Amino acid sequence: MSTTKKDSNNMTENINNTEEQYNDLSNGSEHLEAPNEVKDSREEDRRLYDLTSISECLNVAMNEYNLERNKKQSFDNRAGIIITVFAAIIISIYDKIPITEIIADMYRPLTFALLLQIITGCLIYISLISSFAFAVRIIVVKSSENFDIRIINNELIYAAKIDSVSKFLEIYLNLVYMHRKNNESVARLLALSQWTMIISIILILIYLTIW
Structure with missing residues (x-):
């Protein structure tokens, strides 16, 4: 039992x-x-990342972003040179082509030669001032947005690589678009500033040669 x-x-x-x-x-x-x-999950993420060209696209977008930023800096430097040339020309022609003399000629009996002299003198100062104004506008143009470092948070750090790189690519493409749009406007201003400066120099030479 x-x-x-x-x-x-x-x-x-x-x-x-x-x-x-x-x-x-x-x-x-x-x-x-x-x-x-x-x-x-990580292996699948790595497989998808390796099968796409997203890494190469991100590198291209980042390079283009840096190029557009360098372009803006180059435009600013050239605008600074134009402003320096403007100041030098104004100082050199102040005594040879005085504005007061051009204004006084307007009250004298007009002849064809005097009319050409008045028009040429006015065009010299108009083109010089225009060139200076365009150059100043280049420098004071508001800079485009830069990469906002605050988007890098814990969620993005621990996200799948294919997702985080896709987000970076989208951000850089938007930045490139904004910078390129601004640089195209600045390039037009620079061209106007350069051409008006060249016109003013030609007119100065004509004025000093004839009169």
Whole structure:
């Protein structure tokens, strides 16, 4: 009787031990599934990233962004040179082509030669002032937006690579578009400033040669 009872207790203990071992294995397999899922997700992300040309596109967009920024700096430097030339010309012609003399000629009896002299003198100062105004507008043009570093947060850091690089590509493409649009406007202003400066120099030479 006691032997039977003892055997029954041993069987119960064995069953309990088996259940505990099974539960431990189940819990262990659940813990292993999460890392495996993350690993599979990362591998899929890496596979998609390698199959696309998104990395090359991002490099192109970043290079274009840097080029457009350098263009704006170059425009500013050339505008500064034009302003310096303007100041030098004004100082050199102030005594030779005085504005007061041009205004006084307007009240004298007009002849064809005097009319040409007045028109030429006025055009010299108009073209010089226009060139200066265009150059100043180039310098005071508002700079385009730069890359906002605040978008780099924890969500972006831990995002899939294909998603984060796609976001960077979109941002850089928008920046390139804005910078290029502004630079096209600045390029037109620079061309106007240069041409009006050239016209003023030609008119100065004509004025000093004839009169």
